[in-house]
Amino acid sequence: MVSTIKHYVSVASCWARLAIQRQLEYPLFLFSWLLMIPIQYFSGIWMLKIIVDRFQALNGWDFPQLTFLYGLGLISHGIFVVFFINTWSIDHMVINGGFDRLLLRPMNVFFQLVASYVNFIGLIDCIPGIIIFVYGAEIAGFEWSLVNIGKLILVLIGGILIRAALFTSLGTIAFWTKRNGSMVGFALTMLERATMYPLSMYPYFLQALFTFLIPIGFISFYPAAEFLHADSGGIDLPLSFALWTPVVGIICFLIAGGIFKFGMKNYESAGS
Amino acid sequence: MDAVIEVKDLVKEYIIVKKESGLRGSIKSLLFPKKTKFNGVNGISFSISPGEIVGYIGPNGAGKSTTIKMLTGILHPTAGSIKVCGISPQADRKAVVRKLGVVFGQRTQLYWDLRLGESFELLRRIYQIDQVSYEENLAVLTDVLKLHDFMNTPVRQLSLGQRMRGDIAASMLHSPSVLFLDEPTIGLDADAKHAIRNFIKEINRTRGVTVILTTHDLDDVEQLCSRIIVVNNGKIVEDGPIGSIIHKLTPHRMLVVELQEPCQDLTTPHATVIKQEGLKIWYQFEKESISASELIAALSQKLPIQDISVKEPNVEDAIREVYKTTATV
Numbered sequence: 001m002v003s004t005i006k007h008y009v010s011v012a013s014c015w016a017r018l019a020i021q022r023q024l025e026y027p028l029f030l031f032s033w034l035l036m037i038p039i040q041y042f043s044g045i046w047m048l049k050i051i052v053d054r055f056q057a058l059n060g061w062d063f064p065q066l067t068f069l070y071g072l073g074l075i076s077h078g079i080f081v082v083f084f085i086n087t088w089s090i091d092h093m094v095i096n097g098g099f100d101r102l103l104l105r106p107m108n109v110f111f112q113l114v115a116s117y118v119n120f121i122g123l124i125d126c127i128p129g130i131i132i133f134v135y136g137a138e139i140a141g142f143e144w145s146l147v148n149i150g151k152l153i154l155v156l157i158g159g160i161l162i163r164a165a166l167f168t169s170l171g172t173i174a175f176w177t178k179r180n181g182s183m184v185g186f187a188l189t190m191l192e193r194a195t196m197y198p199l200s201m202y203p204y205f206l207q208a209l210f211t212f213l214i215p216i217g218f219i220s221f222y223p224a225a226e227f228l229h230a231d232s233g234g235i236d237l238p239l240s241f242a243l244w245t246p247v248v249g250i251i252c253f254l255i256a257g258g259i260f261k262f263g264m265k266n267y268e269s270a271g272s
Numbered sequence: 273m274d275a276v277i278e279v280k281d282l283v284k285e286y287i288i289v290k291k292e293s294g295l296r297g298s299i300k301s302l303l304f305p306k307k308t309k310f311n312g313v314n315g316i317s318f319s320i321s322p323g324e325i326v327g328y329i330g331p332n333g334a335g336k337s338t339t340i341k342m343l344t345g346i347l348h349p350t351a352g353s354i355k356v357c358g359i360s361p362q363a364d365r366k367a368v369v370r371k372l373g374v375v376f377g378q379r380t381q382l383y384w385d386l387r388l389g390e391s392f393e394l395l396r397r398i399y400q401i402d403q404v405s406y407e408e409n410l411a412v413l414t415d416v417l418k419l420h421d422f423m424n425t426p427v428r429q430l431s432l433g434q435r436m437r438g439d440i441a442a443s444m445l446h447s448p449s450v451l452f453l454d455e456p457t458i459g460l461d462a463d464a465k466h467a468i469r470n471f472i473k474e475i476n477r478t479r480g481v482t483v484i485l486t487t488h489d490l491d492d493v494e495q496l497c498s499r500i501i502v503v504n505n506g507k508i509v510e511d512g513p514i515g516s517i518i519h520k521l522t523p524h525r526m527l528v529v530e531l532q533e534p535c536q537d538l539t540t541p542h543a544t545v546i547k548q549e550g551l552k553i554w555y556q557f558e559k560e561s562i563s564a565s566e567l568i569a570a571l572s573q574k575l576p577i578q579d580i581s582v583k584e585p586n587v588e589d590a591i592r593e594v595y596k597t598t599a600t601v
């Protein structure tokens with residue numbers, strides 16, 4: 001058991017090192033990413049401020065609370081993009097026969113898929129997220145106690161797992177449909193709408209959808225509501241939401257892993 | 273000796289949706305899909321002993337790649353059983369795969385933007401090869417495949433021949449007992465082909481590696497394989513030593529005769545005239561009925577012969593014959 005873990009860690013760290021080297025080969029890309037991403041996110045938060053100032057708080061969420069929520073969503077997105085970006089290519093790999101080579105190696109296929117590329121450039125996504133979150137935490141009066149920090153870390157891990165589960169499940173559909181549906185863009189939009197804005201502003205059935213069926217509400221909305229004692233919308237859940245998120249995350253991730261394994265049985269490779 | 277590969281009644285079924293042409297056809301196939309079942313592999317059985325070099329050949333679409341993919345655990349069979357080194361790839365993929373080396377001629381397992389050596393390092397970790405064996409192995413492979421010159425070059429800058437050699441080395445790092453080669457010499461120049469063929473003969477001789485070669489290059493087959501399995505329409509149509517298959521399918525030889533002067537009567541009861549170009553005549557004769565020297569003697573009694581040569585049928589002739597006779601109408 002221990003030797004297996006050592007084995008997987010050794011391979012994962014080799015891949016991480018190679019990923020850095022590969023990304024260093026293309027410095028121009030790094031540079032343009034460095035410019036684009038902060039502009040995108042800061043303009044997003046600025047737009048929120050304008051809306052809130054001009055009109056009124058969104059469903060009882062004032063600007064500080066919205067900033068906190070927005071930042072929290074950004075951080076879990078940023079870290080997800082660093083470690084799990086390969087889940088976005090599952091459908092391409094199914095169609096191109098990219099899994100052939102992974103099946104020929106004596107290691108778990110899903111692990112190979114995820115660990116084979118660590119998207120360090122994605123860390124840049126995290127920077128505006130952290131800035132916005134910390135600012136939001138300040139103005140919203142979030143207490144940086146040890147307990148809260150611990151809860152925050154659990155929430156982030158849970159959020160990342162839920163995102164990973166979502167993209168993995170969507171990608172696995174390709175094992176059956178065998179077409180390039182590219183649900184990635186659709187999923188990203190859905191995630192943005194449900195994690196960067198208060199869920200409580202949507203009609204009840206959408207809140208239920210994003211709580212019970214596709215639990216992306218747990219990524220940032222419910223935790224943020226819990227941390228800031230803000231209105232969590234039409235659905236009341238017992239216990240601290242910060243505890244729910246990592247649990248939901250683990251369950252979703254395991255389910256997605258199972259779907260992926262099942263999908264692999266249907267793998268038909270490609271042509272020659 | 274236990275067979276290293278044992279395949280029994282292997283079947284792989286595909287479901288094909290019949291698509292009709294045009295817009296109406298597309299809509300129709302969307303709403304009322306007409307599905308047919310098709311067996312890409314339709315009952316294949318064979319067994320391979322350790323140390324054999326087997327050519328696994330057949331026309332395009334015959335089911336070769338499908339079989340190989342099932343043997344290597346990439347695809348799951350619909351029916352039948354497979355045992356590689358005594359283990360079923362479907363039951364324990366990781367255990368089987370540890371003993372296999374696989375090279376796909378048209379796809380590389382090397383990292384495009386990194387130095388060749390980096391890909392090897394990754395494989396060392398994936399296969400958990402101990403440092404001593406790894407270095408020994410790498411030294412031998414570098415030497416035989418002549419990798420020194422480009423070990424530190426990014427793979428995207430390598431020529432096809434270099435990349436192929438790199439891929440072959442990569443597949444052998446973990447000392448597999450079985451090597452699957454899918455079109456290993458495709459697109460390579462004569463020199464590179466020669467180097468790779470020598471390498472295969474060498475590892476088979478020194479390490480007893482069993483080699484299964486899938487290729488359309490029948491020179492590869494002729495030079496390397498002691499046995500060939502011919503597949504067509506998902507079934508095995510020939511399986512045996514290469515010499516006897518050639519003999520069975522093309523039991524004739526060719527005698528090319530060049531005359532000193534034109535002649536009217538070229539016929540002989542022992543052979544048939546296949547072609548005539550000016551003073552050059554091609555005679556085809558059965559190996560069983562007459563020997564070359566006897567035919568030459570018979571012909572020189574009636575014809576003024578200037579020059580002679582004897583041509584053997586080669587693998588290509590035999591294989592084309594198989595494809596022809598076993599093709600579905």
